[in-house]
Amino acid sequence: MKNSILLALALPLTAILATAQSSIPGVTSHPEAKPAAVAYLFPEQVSVPAGKPASVDLHFKVAEGLHVNSHTPRAEELIPTTLKFPETGDVRLAKADFPPGKDFTLSFGSDIPAEKLSVYTGEFIIHTELVAAKGEHLVQASLRYQACSSNTCLPPRTIPVAIDVIAK
Amino acid sequence: MKRNVLVVALVVCVLGLLSLAGWANWQNRVHRAMHDQETANQAVLVADKTPTGDSVAHMFSPLVGKPAPAFTLTNLKGEKVSLASYKGKAVQLNFWATWCAPCKIETPWLIELEKQYSPQGFEILGVSFDDLDKDDPKLLAKDKAEIEKGVADLKISYPVLIDGDSIAKRYGDPDVFPTSLFIGRDGKVVAASFGLTSKDDLEGNIRKALGEGK
Numbered sequence: 001m002k003n004s005i006l007l008a009l010a011l012p013l014t015a016i017l018a019t020a021q022s023s024i025p026g027v028t029s030h031p032e033a034k035p036a037a038v039a040y041l042f043p044e045q046v047s048v049p050a051g052k053p054a055s056v057d058l059h060f061k062v063a064e065g066l067h068v069n070s071h072t073p074r075a076e077e078l079i080p081t082t083l084k085f086p087e088t089g090d091v092r093l094a095k096a097d098f099p100p101g102k103d104f105t106l107s108f109g110s111d112i113p114a115e116k117l118s119v120y121t122g123e124f125i126i127h128t129e130l131v132a133a134k135g136e137h138l139v140q141a142s143l144r145y146q147a148c149s150s151n152t153c154l155p156p157r158t159i160p161v162a163i164d165v166i167a168k
Numbered sequence: 169m170k171r172n173v174l175v176v177a178l179v180v181c182v183l184g185l186l187s188l189a190g191w192a193n194w195q196n197r198v199h200r201a202m203h204d205q206e207t208a209n210q211a212v213l214v215a216d217k218t219p220t221g222d223s224v225a226h227m228f229s230p231l232v233g234k235p236a237p238a239f240t241l242t243n244l245k246g247e248k249v250s251l252a253s254y255k256g257k258a259v260q261l262n263f264w265a266t267w268c269a270p271c272k273i274e275t276p277w278l279i280e281l282e283k284q285y286s287p288q289g290f291e292i293l294g295v296s297f298d299d300l301d302k303d304d305p306k307l308l309a310k311d312k313a314e315i316e317k318g319v320a321d322l323k324i325s326y327p328v329l330i331d332g333d334s335i336a337k338r339y340g341d342p343d344v345f346p347t348s349l350f351i352g353r354d355g356k357v358v359a360a361s362f363g364l365t366s367k368d369d370l371e372g373n374i375r376k377a378l379g380e381g382k
Contacts, residue, residue, distance in 0.1 A: 079267050115269045148270065152345065153269065153345045154345075156267070156299070
């Protein structure tokens with residue numbers, strides 16, 4: 001008898017809990033969220049020797065049809081692509097070598113002066129040297145960039161670059 | 169006796185969970201309503217066909233046909249400028265930024281068009297979306313100086329207002345630059361353009377705002 005009462009109450013309870021969870025703000029997903037112009041590809045996890053500089057290549061991809069300013073754009077007002085590691089933590093960014101930008105000319109008719117840019121398109125790699133204390137560390141780095149197509153620009157964005165660093 | 173206690177306890181639990189579900193539903197409705205309000209004016213990308221049948225994508229603003237949202241911003245001299253003070257004029261709101269290369273390409277066209285149509289009551293208001301470090305007076309002054317330099321380099325002759333981000337929500341969070349909204353003499357948005365188009369397109373929209381075109 002007790003079991004049948006419990007069973008009768010358990011089913012509606014499960015349904016109520018499921019409804020409540022899906023109704024809580026933040027739990028629901030928003031499918032209209034816009035994809036980022038740049039995606040961090042890999043690595044998600046690296047093993048490095050503890051306490052010594054270790055080379056780690058970070059791979060990114062710029063969405064098709066877009067470009068981002070290189071780390072050294074041609075004009076002062078353009079926003080460079082930059083990599084930031086947390087200042088406090090057990091993993092330190094000792095060095096970051098950005099690839100040279102590709103020349104890109106924004107031209108719009110003969111009466112308008114062409115705008116020469118230094119950009120990244122497609123995949124690009126930032127060569128880094130990390131120094132990590134012994135142990136496993138989840139590093140929350142970030143990449144800031146500003147993307148454009150040939151006729152529009154998107155606002156500057158910062159994307160997370162999460163790396164699980166295992167230092168032995 | 170024990171069974172009665174168990175049943176009462178379970179009923180209380182069920183009522184408690186029902187209350188939780190109701191509260192969560194209400195919170196979600198509030199959250200969605202706020203989100204819908206924020207995105208109501210957001211431009212959307214729609215597919216269209218060109219006269220030749222090629223498929224192209226263009227942006228459409230839900231603000232077209234509606235009164236332009238009111239705002240007050242400051243210009244580079246620190247003076248307050250309200251959209252309301254342009255009542256009775258045709259206005260182009262040009263959302264741009266110093267880091268936007270396509271914006272630089274259209275700027276000479278805007279300067280020419282403003283000169284050409286200002287005798288008929290047409291004005292351009294440039295609205296800069298460059299970031300401002302409002303919490304740090306030194307950095308803020310540097311940010312403003314960079315915008316001023318951009319305005320001088322591009323020889324912009326029309327007013328440029330700063331802190332476009334503060335009115336972004338009202339204008340559907342513009343996320344492509346340049347974006348222009350063309351406002352008629354009655355204060356309603358008559359057209360919008362997204363990205364670098366052409367001088368002819370801009371002129372067509374200006375004529376619409378002046379009530380000359382279709």
